[in-house]
Amino acid sequence: MSKSAASGETLYIQHFGNEEARSLDYYLKQMQGYTALKKAFGMKAEQIIDEVKASNLRGRGGAGFPTGTKWGFIPKASQKPKYLVCNADESEPGTFKDRDLMRFTPHLLIEGMVIGGYTIGAHTGYIYIRGEYTREAKLLRAAIDEAYANGYLGKNILGSGFSFDLTVHRGAGAYICGEETGLLNSLEGKRGEPRVKPPFPAQAGAFGGPTIVNNVETLTAIPFIVNQGGKWFASLGRAEKSGGTRLFCVSGQVKKPGLYELPSGGVTLRQLIYDYCGGILGDKKLRAVIPGGSSAPVLTPDEIDVVLDIEPLMKIGSMLGSAGVMVVSEDYCLVRLIWRITKFYEHESCGQCTPCREGCKWMKDVLWRIESGKGRDQDLALLLDIAENINGKTLCALGDAAAGPVLSFVRKFKADFEAHIRGKRCPHAP
């Protein structure tokens, strides 16, 4: 399939890199700014939820849960204050789309959040942004001030009688705060340790109130869906269950890394790497691809004809996750790579669950032993055993995120590990 066959309408990427795009003036004039909000105020909450359901919008943070269904979980009868929280923690390694959405199209996020708040009956919203995005937090705050000054936030928005306050809340460097209940604890001023579920946030989330947590890219889709209809949004996607476009974050050893906005389910991994990103750096051989952030099990070069969408990747034992595609050429040692990935999870494990806290450390140590030429014959079986004892045995998905990559690297690239153990050195070492 050629490039053009897959290309379609884009919602965001044309504004990225344009410093003007972040102003309210640009948003109103060039992007039909806040017209969806006006339209939404004329709709019932159920109608908006129906449109979002029809749009086939699925959570863009990694889990891929249908957004309309999630919004429908909010108990209408609850008298407790409700909250809408935007997960802007963007800490999954390989993911860098929300950063551009926030720094170039902040009003799209604000409008999406006001509509979301109106729909679920929340009058308070928070954007939980990772602490390192200092500059992006400032830009968001400036956009929020503009929105307040012009009546798009605050009391009685656009004369609708609906009030909504929005606050930027900075994280402080903890991957686990991207997990929604870890995030909520952090928002409340606690350690970002994930909670036991149930209760799910829709029942008891922030400050004990019913809460929806949505990713940045998910919320920025809402104004488009309200304005042009769920059906239209669904038609942007090429897969049955996935609507809209998707921002693919490509990094690693390709010629043109960066963001690519493509129809959901519109391209294969091979097309993305070779047609869009210009192939492998230095025309080297492809060795491995991590398709959905570092938590996604690795793929071999034989597996890249897979369509980049939720179901096709799940079918071959990996995941689309946050659409962070990391490409590895023959130049980099895969044992070193999985050691580095595991080092990350060991560092970020919150420590609540023993399998994750202890297991990640053991996996890291064994991987380093192999990488540094001191590996033992039984180490591969040991690694698989530790990983299996983490997988599915922890409160949150961090345990699975650490185990899955180790299982897949050891199973798919066994020869690389064996070469280290047998040769008593890393073949890539100088």
Place this chain on the structure above:
Amino acid sequence: MAKLLSKKFYDEMQKLEPRYPSKVALLLPSLHAAQEEYGWLPPEVMDEVAAYIGIHPAQVREVASFYTMYNLKPVGKTHIKICTNVACSLRGAEGLIKHCEKRLGIKPGETTKDHRFTVHEEECLGACGTAPAMMLNDDYHENLDVRRLDEILDKLS
């Protein structure tokens, strides 16, 4: 006791307070603001944050120690944080760390004797498409190589 945190700190927190249904939610924002004034979080400053929020000082330490961005020890005037996660390592970040070690004579986690530089290996900064990346204090620097790193550091010297 004389207050260690400025009027600016208290004004900022007072403005934020109505945004949250609980005062404890001000803990992260107040630690950020306090660190902005001192460059790190001295124990007395954490105690003052505890008193302001109305929680036990141990609760502040429990939270502060969970997050990597809160400096519980003083750091150099320029805090260099080089990402060595997957995407940055695939693009040569390990070379940047080695170069920093050589140029500054310190290992990751250490501060130069003159307190001018601290170097840390950092986890993913969310700048993978423009890797390798680093933060110098609050600012991102992307698409780095040893030459660019030297140029940036030369400007500081």
